[in-house]
Structures are given as C-alpha cells and as structure tokens.
Amino acid sequence: MQSSATKLVEELGRFGIVEWIDSHTLIVHVDRSKLRDIAKYLHWGIGGYFSVSIGSDERPLDNSFHVYHVFSLDHLGVYVVVDIRVSPGYLHVPSITPIIPGANWHEREVMDYFGIMFDDHPEPKRLILPYNWPKGVYPLRKDYPYNKKVYIEEASDEPEHDSRFAGKYTIIPIGPYHPALHEPEYFELYVDGERIVGARYKGFMVHRGMEKIAESRMTINQIPFLAERICGICGYTHNVAYCQAVENVAGIDVPERAHYIRSIMLEIERIHSHMLWLGIAFHFLGFDTGFMITWRLREKVMDLAEMLTGNRKTYGLNLIGGVRRDIDLSKALKVKKVLRDLRKDYVDYMEKILGLKEIIYRTRGVGVLDYGEARKYSVLGPTARASGIDTDVRKYHPYAAYRHVDFKIPVYKDGDVLSRILVRHEEIIESINIIEQLLDNLPRTPIMAEEIHVPEHRIGVGVTEAPRGEDIHFVITSRDNKIYRWRPRAPSYNNIPALLVMLKDQHLADAPIIIASIDPCFSCTDHVLIIDVRTGSRKQVGLRELSRRGLG
Amino acid sequence: MRERLGLLRRSISVGIVTEKYPYKPIEVPEGFRGKPVIDQDKCLGCGACVNACPPNALSMTDDLDRGVRVIKLFLGRCIFCGRCQDVCPVEAIKLTREFELASINHNDLYQEVALVMAKCMVCGRPYTTIRLVEHVASNLPREQRSHLLLCPDCREKHSSKKVSYARW
Numbered sequence: 001m002q003s004s005a006t007k008l009v010e011e012l013g014r015f016g017i018v019e020w021i022d023s024h025t026l027i028v029h030v031d032r033s034k035l036r037d038i039a040k041y042l043h044w045g046i047g048g049y050f051s052v053s054i055g056s057d058e059r060p061l062d063n064s065f066h067v068y069h070v071f072s073l074d075h076l077g078v079y080v081v082v083d084i085r086v087s088p089g090y091l092h093v094p095s096i097t098p099i100i101p102g103a104n105w106h107e108r109e110v111m112d113y114f115g116i117m118f119d120d121h122p123e124p125k126r127l128i129l130p131y132n133w134p135k136g137v138y139p140l141r142k143d144y145p146y147n148k149k150v151y152i153e154e155a156s157d158e159p160e161h162d163s164r165f166a167g168k169y170t171i172i173p174i175g176p177y178h179p180a181l182h183e184p185e186y187f188e189l190y191v192d193g194e195r196i197v198g199a200r201y202k203g204f205m206v207h208r209g210m211e212k213i214a215e216s217r218m219t220i221n222q223i224p225f226l227a228e229r230i231c232g233i234c235g236y237t238h239n240v241a242y243c244q245a246v247e248n249v250a251g252i253d254v255p256e257r258a259h260y261i262r263s264i265m266l267e268i269e270r271i272h273s274h275m276l277w278l279g280i281a282f283h284f285l286g287f288d289t290g291f292m293i294t295w296r297l298r299e300k301v302m303d304l305a306e307m308l309t310g311n312r313k314t315y316g317l318n319l320i321g322g323v324r325r326d327i328d329l330s331k332a333l334k335v336k337k338v339l340r341d342l343r344k345d346y347v348d349y350m351e352k353i354l355g356l357k358e359i360i361y362r363t364r365g366v367g368v369l370d371y372g373e374a375r376k377y378s379v380l381g382p383t384a385r386a387s388g389i390d391t392d393v394r395k396y397h398p399y400a401a402y403r404h405v406d407f408k409i410p411v412y413k414d415g416d417v418l419s420r421i422l423v424r425h426e427e428i429i430e431s432i433n434i435i436e437q438l439l440d441n442l443p444r445t446p447i448m449a450e451e452i453h454v455p456e457h458r459i460g461v462g463v464t465e466a467p468r469g470e471d472i473h474f475v476i477t478s479r480d481n482k483i484y485r486w487r488p489r490a491p492s493y494n495n496i497p498a499l500l501v502m503l504k505d506q507h508l509a510d511a512p513i514i515i516a517s518i519d520p521c522f523s524c525t526d527h528v529l530i531i532d533v534r535t536g537s538r539k540q541v542g543l544r545e546l547s548r549r550g551l552g
Numbered sequence: 553m554r555e556r557l558g559l560l561r562r563s564i565s566v567g568i569v570t571e572k573y574p575y576k577p578i579e580v581p582e583g584f585r586g587k588p589v590i591d592q593d594k595c596l597g598c599g600a601c602v603n604a605c606p607p608n609a610l611s612m613t614d615d616l617d618r619g620v621r622v623i624k625l626f627l628g629r630c631i632f633c634g635r636c637q638d639v640c641p642v643e644a645i646k647l648t649r650e651f652e653l654a655s656i657n658h659n660d661l662y663q664e665v666a667l668v669m670a671k672c673m674v675c676g677r678p679y680t681t682i683r684l685v686e687h688v689a690s691n692l693p694r695e696q697r698s699h700l701l702l703c704p705d706c707r708e709k710h711s712s713k714k715v716s717y718a719r720w
Binding site: 307316348 | 635
C-alpha cells in the first residue's frame with residue numbers, strides 16, 4: 001500500500017510537481033500542455049475516476065485563476081487534485097471533456113462562473129446561468145459582491161428544442177414546475193410513437209448561490225448549517241463532508257466517539273433516504289401498496305433521528321472538530337430495539353415484494369447503463385454499483401468510523417432499474433448492520449476536539465458516501481474564521497447526464513421510473529404536456545398516468 | 553399469488569397508522585429543537601448568540617439616543633439549530649419543544665430584549681449594557697474593575713497613558 005502510493009507519486013511526477021496536502025490527498029501542479037495526459041492517465045490509465053472540477057478566482061492571492069480537477073483512486077485510497085494555474089490575461093484551459101465525457105457539466109459551470117474558456121469543449125454552452133445573463137458578468141469571481149443584483153433586460157436566445165430531433169419527432173416535455181416538487185427539473189423527450197429517441201435536460205432552476213453566501217458572509221462554523229440545507233433528504237452527509245474538508249486542512253484530531261456518532265447518523269440518513277426512494281419507485285411502477293409500506297417503515301427511522309438529534313431532518317449535529325450531541329445508553333438501546341424490529345419487518349415485506357412478477361417485468365432490462373457508459377460519465381453510488389463498478393467511499397476512502405465496521409458492498413452487473421432497486425435494498429440491510437456494530441462499540445471519549453486552529457489559504461477535500469453516491473466538498477480556507485472557496489458537489493451532478501443514455505430507445509411508459517431510478521431528488525406527480533408535432537394538439541397528462549398507460 | 557396474498561394479509565393486520573393531527577396533539581421527544589425563547593431577566597446583551605447564529609435570525613442594535621441595546625430574534629429566519637443556546641454564557645436563550653409557530657400576526661414571530669446601556673465615565677457615550685458590566689465585574693478581581701466603566705476608546709487612551717507614565 002505504502003509502496004504503491006510512493007510509486008504513484010513518482011508516476012505523477014512526470015506530469016508536474018506533486019505534493020501531499022493531507023495523508024490521503026495529493027495535489028499535482030501541472031502545466032496546461034500536460035493536462036489531458038494526466039486526465040487520461042488518472043481516469044482511464046490506472047482505474048481512477050473523475051470526480052469534480054472546481055474553478056477558483058485567486059487573483060488576490062497569487063494573481064491568477066485556478067482550475068482544479070479532482071480524481072478518486074479507489075484502489076489506493078487516494079484523491080488526486082490536478083491544479084492548473086490560469087493567468088488572467090489568457091483565460092483558456094484545454095478541455096478534458098473529449099477524454100472524459102463526465103466532465104462536461106463541470107467545465108461549463110466554471111465557464112459560467114469565472115469566464116474561463118475550455119478549448120475544444122464539445123458543447124461550450126451555458127449550463128447554470130440563463131442565456132440572457134449579461135456577458136462578462138461572472139458571479140463567483142472575488143470582485144463581484146455577493147449582494148449585487150443583476151438586471152436582465154434582453155430576452156433569452158436559448159434554443160427551445162434540440163435541433164437534431166425537433167420537427168422530426170414528437171416532443172414530450174416533463175416538468176419543470178409542480179407545487180408538490182421541491183426540485184424543479186426539466187426533461188424533454190423526443191419520441192417516435194412509444195419509443196424514446198432522444199432527450200434533453202435542463203436543470204439548475206433552484207440554484208441558490210450558496211457558495212457565494214458562504215464565501216462572503218458566513219463563518220467557518222456557520223457553514224455546516226448551510227451545507228446541511230443543500231439537500232432536503234441527505235443533508236447530513238453534506239454537513240459531514242464539509243466538516244471533514246476543514247478538519248483535513250487543519251489536521252484536527254476528531255475524537256473517536258464523534259466519528260462513531262457521525263457514522264450512525266449517516267447510516268440512519270441512508271436508510272431513510274433509500275426507503276423513501278423505494279417507495280417512490282414503487283409508486284411510479286403503479287404499486288402504491290409498496291409505497292405505503294416502505295414509507296410507513298421509514299417513519300420509524302425518522303422518529304429515531306428526531307430522538308437522537310432533535311429533528312427529523314436537518315440534524316444540526318456537526319461543528320468543525322466533532323459533534324454537538326451525545327448518544328446516551330438509553331437512547332442507544334432504544335435505537336437497537338427499533339432497528340431490530342425494522343429489519344424483521346423490512347426483510348419480510350421486501351421478500352414478498354421482490355417476488356412480485358410485475359415488479360421484475362417492469363424493471364428488468366429497463367434503462368440500461370452498461371459498464372462502459374457508466375465509466376464515461378463517472379456515475380456514482382448505487383447507480384455505479386448497479387452497473388458493475390465497485391465503488392464506495394466508505395470502503396475505499398474510509399472516513400468517520402467506517403474503518404471499524406464490517407459491511408458488504410452490493411454490486412450488480414446488469415445496469416438496469418432492477419439492479420438499482422436491489423443495490424439499494426441490500427444497502428438498507430447493511431446500514432442496519434453497521435449501526436448495530438457502531439452502537440455496540442461506542443468508545444468513551446469526548447465528542448468535541450479541544451484544539452482547533454485552521455491555517456489560511458490551504459486546500460482541503462472532504463468526501464462522504466451520500467445515499468446517492470460520492471459527495472465531495474472542496475474547501476480553500478481563509479483568515480478571520482472564513483472560507484475562501486467552497487465547492488460542494490452532490491452525486492446527482494454526475495448521475496443526471498447519464499440519464500440521457502439510459503432513456504434512449506426505451507418505452508415512453510418507462511421514462512418516469514428510469515428518471516427516478518438514479519434517485520435524482522425529484523419525483524412524485526410531475527406533469528407532462530404532450531405536443532403532437534403533426535397535428536399541433538396539446539394534452540396534459542400526469543407523469544403517474546403516463547407511467548401506467550403511455551400515450552395510448 | 554402467494555406473495556400477493558401474504559402482502560395483503562400483512563398490510564391489513566397493520567391497521568391505521570396515520571394520526572389525527574392537528575385535531576389531536578403530537579408528542580415530540582425530549583430534546584426536540586423547537587422555538588427559541590429569550591429570558592428577559594437573564595440576557596446580558598453580550599451578542600454571543602448574534603455572532604453564532606448561522607441564518608442571522610438574531611440581531612443586535614445599539615440605540616444610542618435611548619441608551620438601550622436591543623437584541624431581536626426573528627423566528628421567520630430561525631433554523632432551530634440551537635447554536636444560540638450553546639454559546640449563551642448565562643442560559644438566557646433556550647430552545648423549547650414548541651413547534652406550531654404559524655400565526656396571523658407578523659409580530660408574533662419577533663422577540664425583543666431591550667437592555668439599558670452603561671455610559672462611559674469619561675466621554676459619556678453608551679458603550680455596553682449595564683448587565684454585562686456587572687457580569688464581567690463579578691468575575692474580575694476588585695483592582696481590575698475600574699476600567700470597566702470606560703468605553704473601549706477611552707480605555708485605550710487610559711491604558712496607554714498609564715504605560716507612558718510607567719515609562720517615566
């Protein structure tokens with residue numbers, strides 16, 4: 001292990017200057033000419049995967065912009081940050097999207113926010129900012145005040161449909177607005193009869209500018225509470241990832257008990273998130289009994305969270321250096337009792353449910369994402385594990401207390417919706433096992449580190465395995481209790497682009513379950529408006545209805 | 553078929569699980585993080601909670617004309633994290649188990665504490681609350697208490713004068 005890491009440092013030395021920034025993160029400062037080579041080497045050469053790109057305006061520090069590409073090397077347990085310095089006079093960087101298609105969105109985001117151009121990017125269009133956002137205004141640059149308003153006057157010139165398909169096929173827009181949804185997302189499906197021939201995605205409608213708020217007006221110990229609000233389902237994992245990023249920078253020795261409590265809450269969150277998803281998946285399959293069952297069982301987990309942290313969601317448990325609430329013996333015993341009953345109930349129900357032929361027929365071979373495509377898009381979490389990629393941050397980059405527990409990682413090869421159901425189903429049972437092991441071995445230490453000193457202008461990477469996949473937070477620290485740059489990346493960011501592959505050549509009626517199968521935080525009763533290009537007639541159909549009867 | 557009948561049988565045996573809320577009250581557990589309440593009699597006006605509050609639900613303003621410091625809590629911004637409770641030196645702000653905060657009156661969402669400020673012995677400017685001065689004084693040895701009655705600016709001048717006398 002140690003020798004292979006040394007070998008890696010040597011190998012990376014061919015591309016640029018290599019440094020360790022903490023015990024399991026490397027930074028490589030490379031020249032633009034070597035960027036593609038190192039990206040190719042890390043993603044395709046030695047079995048790592050592309051994780052996230054970060055743009056950063058560091059003109060006040062070293063008079064330049066920076067672009068960081070982060071790669072995960074699971075087999076070595078190492079993260080590699082590739083750092084490219086961009087001079088403000090020539091804002092161009094070679095794009096790595098031609099090599100790793102999964103980097104597409106990441107690079108476009110940097111283009112939007114910093115005005116750094118990526119040469120040879122196949123799709124250099126706006127991603128997050130609207131098309132009529134004024135040119136030359138880059139909101140994440142440091143000279144842009146966080147409270148400055150932009151008045152948009154021009155009309156948007158964004159093309160309404162994908163020109164490759166529009167006019168030839170029927171267009172089916174899904175979304176974006178529905179009062180019941182917390183996350184509006186817009187899909188446009190191009191269908192030929194019942195067959196989907198292409199799809200277009202448009203998201204980022206609930207972009208909240210959290211990074212800018214955190215960087216400009218929040219202190220280091222306030223940001224965990226903001227991070228928790230990135231997601232309404234798996235917020236705690238963001239909270240932990242952020243705290244870990246800062247703790248890694250500062251080399252804070254977090255007490256073991258705090259690590260255990262974090263892991264316990266993370267697993268509770270995973271159970272409730274997966275159960276929520278299972279319920280929604282069943283609902284989309286027209287199996288509402290399954291929906292009721294899983295959501296009823298989930299309610300017990302929510303009660304546990306409420307008892308342990310004081311709230312069903314937004315646990316508010318973390319600060320830099322530890323946790324704020326202890327788990328005492330009576331609570332631990334109660335958790336164990338509830339989980340014991342839950343496992344019995346859950347396993348019993350799921351055995352019956354997974355024996356239903358309708359569930360199998362509706363999901364087997366549907367929405368396939370094969371291994372090769374999954375690698376191209378760098379998908380994460382259960383979506384990756386259902387496509388045969390053996391990846392799990394908890395196992396390969398152990399954080400919190402995961403190095404002290406035994407658990408299996410379910411991996412399936414088929415890459416269809418059924419595999420994704422099975423992966424999550426098995427993970428729920430594993431999570432219950434993990435919590436039981438952790439509760440049995442809770443160490444007796446304090447729950448908060450005593451000495452906390454955060455050095456300035458250093459890079460930290462914090463990673464957790466969210467219910468949907470790897471969740472990574474990239475932090476550059478600053479003075480006065482502030483953060484200079486914070487870039488959280490949720491797993492759906494890497495998973496959603498792969499949806500367009502999954503949807504291709506599928507039945508229209510399967511679209512809802514395919515979209516839901518990556519657990520993209522958006523679900524329920526979305527509405528669909530059908531425009532028949534041949535007759536121009538419009539009719540509105542609920543997504544749920546669509547999932548049952550298609551267009552017919 | 554067997555699975556289906558089994559499922560049916562189990563589902564029926566569970567019965568009704570929904571609760572009659574809001575017609576019947578709902579129990580929340582011990583340690584639930586609900587509405588924060590400020591104790592008027594304890595608050596010192598030190599502003600520790602204002603500094604810690606992530607969403608800026610707490611604010612502090614000095615009204616120099618009236619000579620009072622106002623600590624204001626707006627529940628509309630509160631995220632119920634309980635950081636204020638953590639950092640308060642005198643347990644003046646505490647989270648309760650109350651969570652039904654909907655109201656038709658906007659003012660119900662505000663809590664305000666107005667504390668009389670101490671005036672500087674030299675320049676006469678109000679600089680902090682009397683309660684805070686008393687609280688700090690009770691934790692200081694007698695000989696160090698005198699400069700507490702000066703505002704930060706005058707205190708600076710005062711101590712630099714002392715230092716220069718000492719040099720003579």
